[in-house]
Amino acid sequence: MIRIPQVEVSVVCTSEQVAAEVRDRRPDSLALFGDLGEGQREQLVLDAWSIGFRALHNAHTAAQEAKLKDVGEALVSDVDRQLRAHVDQQQEMMASVLRTFFDPKDGQVTQRLAAFVEDQGVLARLLDRYLGPGNSVLAEALARQVGETSPLFKKLSLTESDGLVKVLEGQLRVVMNHGHAELVRALDPLAEDGAVARFLRSLREELKGADEDRAKQLSAALAALNANDENSLLSRLVRETHRARQEVLSAVNPDAPDSPMSILKASLTKLLQEQGATQGALARQQEERQARFEKEVREALARIETRRAQEQKSTRGGLVFEDAVVSFLQDATRAAACVLDVTGATAGIGRCKKGDAVLRFTDESAFAGACVVFEAKRDATYTVQKALDELDAARKNREAVAGVFVMARSHASETFPRFMRYGSNVLVSWDEQDPATDAYLQAAVLLGMALVTRSRTTGDTGDITALRDVETRIEAELTRLEKVEKYGDAIRKNVDGISDEVRKARKALDVLLRKAQDTLQALKVELHDEGAERGSPIGLPNGAFRAPVLPLPGVAVASLASLND
Numbered sequence: 001m002i003r004i005p006q007v008e009v010s011v012v013c014t015s016e017q018v019a020a021e022v023r024d025r026r027p028d029s030l031a032l033f034g035d036l037g038e039g040q041r042e043q044l045v046l047d048a049w050s051i052g053f054r055a056l057h058n059a060h061t062a063a064q065e066a067k068l069k070d071v072g073e074a075l076v077s078d079v080d081r082q083l084r085a086h087v088d089q090q091q092e093m094m095a096s097v098l099r100t101f102f103d104p105k106d107g108q109v110t111q112r113l114a115a116f117v118e119d120q121g122v123l124a125r126l127l128d129r130y131l132g133p134g135n136s137v138l139a140e141a142l143a144r145q146v147g148e149t150s151p152l153f154k155k156l157s158l159t160e161s162d163g164l165v166k167v168l169e170g171q172l173r174v175v176m177n178h179g180h181a182e183l184v185r186a187l188d189p190l191a192e193d194g195a196v197a198r199f200l201r202s203l204r205e206e207l208k209g210a211d212e213d214r215a216k217q218l219s220a221a222l223a224a225l226n227a228n229d230e231n232s233l234l235s236r237l238v239r240e241t242h243r244a245r246q247e248v249l250s251a252v253n254p255d256a257p258d259s260p261m262s263i264l265k266a267s268l269t270k271l272l273q274e275q276g277a278t279q280g281a282l283a284r285q286q287e288e289r290q291a292r293f294e295k296e297v298r299e300a301l302a303r304i305e306t307r308r309a310q311e312q313k314s315t316r317g318g319l320v321f322e323d324a325v326v327s328f329l330q331d332a333t334r335a336a337a338c339v340l341d342v343t344g345a346t347a348g349i350g351r352c353k354k355g356d357a358v359l360r361f362t363d364e365s366a367f368a369g370a371c372v373v374f375e376a377k378r379d380a381t382y383t384v385q386k387a388l389d390e391l392d393a394a395r396k397n398r399e400a401v402a403g404v405f406v407m408a409r410s411h412a413s414e415t416f417p418r419f420m421r422y423g424s425n426v427l428v429s430w431d432e433q434d435p436a437t438d439a440y441l442q443a444a445v446l447l448g449m450a451l452v453t454r455s456r457t458t459g460d461t462g463d464i465t466a467l468r469d470v471e472t473r474i475e476a477e478l479t480r481l482e483k484v485e486k487y488g489d490a491i492r493k494n495v496d497g498i499s500d501e502v503r504k505a506r507k508a509l510d511v512l513l514r515k516a517q518d519t520l521q522a523l524k525v526e527l528h529d530e531g532a533e534r535g536s537p538i539g540l541p542n543g544a545f546r547a548p549v550l551p552l553p554g555v556a557v558a559s560l561a562s563l564n565d
Contacts, residue, residue: 020049105323105342106330118433127297141286171264182244195240199233322356324432325376325406325441329357332445337365348397355394359445361452372448373400378408384416384427391425402451404444406430409437419443422537424451473512480505 006026012019024030033041104110115121229235254261322344329340344356360371373394375387382390391403402424407416409431419440420427428444431437480501487498 199237321378322376355398358398367452370452371400373398373403376406378411380411402448404448
């Protein structure tokens with residue numbers, strides 16, 4: 001049976017119009033339209049379409065606005081939350097960056113200051129670069145100013161073409177050539193303004209005027225050549241020649257006030273005096289700057305040495321040494337599957353603060369959860385036994401498998417080992433100012449990490465559970481033996497109790513022994529007696545490296561020999 005819907009609608013929509021057809025079979029609609037005429041029906045449909053369309057459009061618009069408002073509020077809330085999170089993240093990032101730069105323990109500013117003022121730091125290199133006796137900037141500047149290739153040296157050189165001697169020689173040559181040229185021109189009969197040419201012209205004119213009388217001509221010639229007559233042509237020629245010679249000699253005389261050589265001498269003297277004064281002033285300024293710089297450097301080095309000496313004597317030095325050890329450990333274990341925790345200021349399980357740093361293996365390692373404790377000391381009162389007792393307490397306080405005791409070499413006694421292993425404890429001497437001792441501390445870190453494998457196995461869960469049960473049973477039997485000791489104090493009153501406890505202990509120990517043997521065979525674990533190992537430390541004497549070091553070349557021999565002395 002097919003059920004026909006009461007209302008059917010078909011719509012055709014184009015870009016120009018919307019055609020809608022409605023088929024309504026409901027009785028109330030049929031009754032309403034049945035009572036109306038054709039025109040009224042069309043008007044009713046038109047009004048229903050217009051009113052209904054406008055009402056639905058307004059409702060749709062209101063719904064869109066309400067939805068848009070909700071979306072805006074949600075967007076504002078989301079943006080506000082994101083901005084707050086971003087501000088918090090930026091504040092955390094800024095705090096982290098500031099800690100990275102200004103943290104007194106491992107901040108980059110502290111490291112850079114240390115790298116700047118240490119013995120091989122930037123300050124020492126700059127001093128050697130600018131003030132060193134070799135190819136420093138000061139030596140090069142002095143070489144440029146007063147050295148063999150300096151302008152002053154070239155000016156005073158006897159062979160340089162632009163030197164003072166060559167310049168004087170050229171100027172003298174020019175002056176002499178000029179005077180010689182004047183003398184030659186004065187004696188040249190072909191030169192119109194020369195003395196000889198003027199003499200010949202005058203003689204020729206006088207000879208022309210005396211053509212009438214040969215005697216008069218001869219007399220005029222003799223009169224012109226009369227050296228005793230001051231007005232004769234020959235006397236005038238001699239006077240002019242002497243005057244020209246005097247002018248030449250005066251021109252080349254440097255003592256004459258107005259001579260070219262005097263002017264040249266005065267200019268050169270003034271130039272050399274100004275150059276000498278300038279060089280002297282520059283030299284004095286350089287000496288003053290050098291003196292101030294050396295004074296500042298000496299004061300800075302004195303302050304550094306004073307601070308270092310104070311730190312060596314005060315407790316602050318121990319904290320500085322501890323920070324240096326922690327920084328070394330962070331660099332040495334940066335890429336390993338472990339995490340370094342600085343625990344010097346926090347209490348452990350024993351409510352004490354022994355154990356300056358703990359190196360704990362992460363889940364990526366087969367020994368996850370195992371840890372090595374590090375203790376750093378700058379105290380001359382620590383002996384080997386005191387250091388081992390300190391490590392035992394630190395291991396127990398931090399639940400560590402192995403321990404490494406780092407002693408400052410500046411405070412270590414002659415008997416304190418440079419590098420030695422005592423069971424699960426490692427003793428090492430280290431100098432934070434001497435890079436040659438870094439190898440010892442690096443080896444101690446690796447040995448401490450390797451000692452973790454002696455108490456941590458990679459067996460399955462069942463084997464580990466059985467091994468833990470063995471530990472529990474051992475502790476119970478130890479407690480039982482304590483009871484036996486108590487019973488022994490009153491042996492006459494508790495003979496029966498002692499016999500019963502001994503029987504129970506023997507039976508439990510037999511079960512424990514079999515279970516332990518099965519567990520150890522399954523895990524393939526070797527037994528270690530740390531007490532025996534502590535009694536037989538593994539290591540070499542402090543000077544044992546001298547013989548292998550001697551065949552090494554140069555600087556390596558000196559550094560390693562001093563390291564092992």
